[in-house]
Amino acid sequence: MPLALLALAVGAFGIGTTEFVMMGLLPDVAADLNISIPEAGHLVSAYALGVVIGAPLLAAVTARMSRRKVLIGLMVLFVAGNVLSGFAPDYHWLLAARFVSGLPHGAFFGVGAVVATTLVAPERKARSVSLMFLGLTVANVAGVPVATLMGQHMGWRATFVGVGTIGLAAIAALALLIPHDHAHAPRVGVRRELAALTSLPVWLALGTTVAGFGALFAAYSYITPMLTDAAGYADASVTLLLALFGVGATAGNLLGGRLADHSLRGTLFGGLISLVAVLALFPLLMSSAWSAALAVVLLGTAAFATGSPLQLMVMEKASSAPSLASSANQAAFNLANAGGAWIGGLAIAAGFGVTSPALAGAALAVLGLAVAGAAYTVDRRRVPASTPGRERIVASHVPRDVEAVR
Numbered sequence: 001m002p003l004a005l006l007a008l009a010v011g012a013f014g015i016g017t018t019e020f021v022m023m024g025l026l027p028d029v030a031a032d033l034n035i036s037i038p039e040a041g042h043l044v045s046a047y048a049l050g051v052v053i054g055a056p057l058l059a060a061v062t063a064r065m066s067r068r069k070v071l072i073g074l075m076v077l078f079v080a081g082n083v084l085s086g087f088a089p090d091y092h093w094l095l096a097a098r099f100v101s102g103l104p105h106g107a108f109f110g111v112g113a114v115v116a117t118t119l120v121a122p123e124r125k126a127r128s129v130s131l132m133f134l135g136l137t138v139a140n141v142a143g144v145p146v147a148t149l150m151g152q153h154m155g156w157r158a159t160f161v162g163v164g165t166i167g168l169a170a171i172a173a174l175a176l177l178i179p180h181d182h183a184h185a186p187r188v189g190v191r192r193e194l195a196a197l198t199s200l201p202v203w204l205a206l207g208t209t210v211a212g213f214g215a216l217f218a219a220y221s222y223i224t225p226m227l228t229d230a231a232g233y234a235d236a237s238v239t240l241l242l243a244l245f246g247v248g249a250t251a252g253n254l255l256g257g258r259l260a261d262h263s264l265r266g267t268l269f270g271g272l273i274s275l276v277a278v279l280a281l282f283p284l285l286m287s288s289a290w291s292a293a294l295a296v297v298l299l300g301t302a303a304f305a306t307g308s309p310l311q312l313m314v315m316e317k318a319s320s321a322p323s324l325a326s327s328a329n330q331a332a333f334n335l336a337n338a339g340g341a342w343i344g345g346l347a348i349a350a351g352f353g354v355t356s357p358a359l360a361g362a363a364l365a366v367l368g369l370a371v372a373g374a375a376y377t378v379d380r381r382r383v384p385a386s387t388p389g390r391e392r393i394v395a396s397h398v399p400r401d402v403e404a405v406r
Contacts, residue, residue: 014163033090039091054105059111059323066180070107085157129308144242216275248296253304314329344361
């Protein structure tokens with residue numbers, strides 16, 4: 001695998017750290033700015049809103065630019081947002097800075113996924129995307145805990161300035177390692193990019209992402225009360241258990257990328273079925289400490305095994321505009337985050353118990369399977385019966401314009 005993927009992974013590491021570190025810093029930020037915890041929670045929402053708005057918008061307006069320059073420009077915006085967060089004089093300025101920090105998130109992963117697939121042979125495209133996402137999963141293992149400790153001992157402002165330095169390292173890596181001749185975008189134009197999103201298969205692929213990862217976040221958003229109230233862990237043990245989730249997510253991401261290069265559709269269905277099984281067994285697994293720890297690892301593994309297949313499926317469905325579709329998929333991930341957490345909260349509010357969000361997540365994973373099945377049915381109707389290999393989405397077809405560049 002080329003070293004250029006390392007540059008993408010460094011950027012992904014910084015983005016993953018800044019996205020999730022706010023959860024651990026909420027009490028410190030609330031106390032320092034003299035706001036309530038729910039008000040501080042809006043800082044998480046502001047970042048997610050920036051992702052949802054920035055992902056398709058920035059991908060569309062940069063469609064005709066060199067992808068290498070786009071990636072560097074997105075990391076410049078990322079650095080600016082985090083430095084502004086570190087020096088924000090009050091709550092409202094911090095809210096705006098967090099929104100700015102979220103703007104480049106989706107477009108970076110979207111454009112980065114397209115660039116990653118141009119750097120390798122067709123049979124390794126899923127693996128290349130998984131290696132870029134490796135930065136995101138490793139951020140949950142190392143970046144977030146270290147950044148949280150930094151904020152607790154040096155102040156939350158130091159954390160965001162520190163994350164900004166990761167962004168500077170990513171800019172240097174992108175400038176040095178991304179080849180000039182691999183990162184130029186074809187002359188697509190905004191209209192053609194937007195037209196690609198009118199396709200039913202694209203929306204079915206995005207719907208699979210929303211339902212599938214909504215299943216994850218329905219449970220993961222409430223993993224702390226599950227571990228403390230149901231499994232009996234002390235509050236101090238939760239950080240280590242969340243790191244175990246990151247380990248599982250890293251393993252699932254790498255496994256999903258490797259398997260998807262052999263069978264994209266099979267890996268996607270297998271991952272979703274595994275997610276249904278893990279979430280359905282969650283209440284039982286939360287009955288003891290050792291099985292709860294196992295459940296956390298399995299949840300990360302099953303969920304993130306579907307990450308690379310979902311990203312490539314969306315890119316294949318919109319082969320004429322892969323950057324925009326890939327970025328839109330990142331917006332779908334964040335909608336899944338918000339929607340899954342909301343649905344999990346409804347289950348608890350209805351009085352079904354602290355582990356009930358996992359069962360709600362299992363239902364969402366079943367919905368994801370149904371949407372993926374519908375996408376498969378549409379594919380079969382669109383592809384003539386005589387076409388070889390119609391039963392699976394071939395990764396080497398992602399995307400057509402990239403093959404022209406190669």
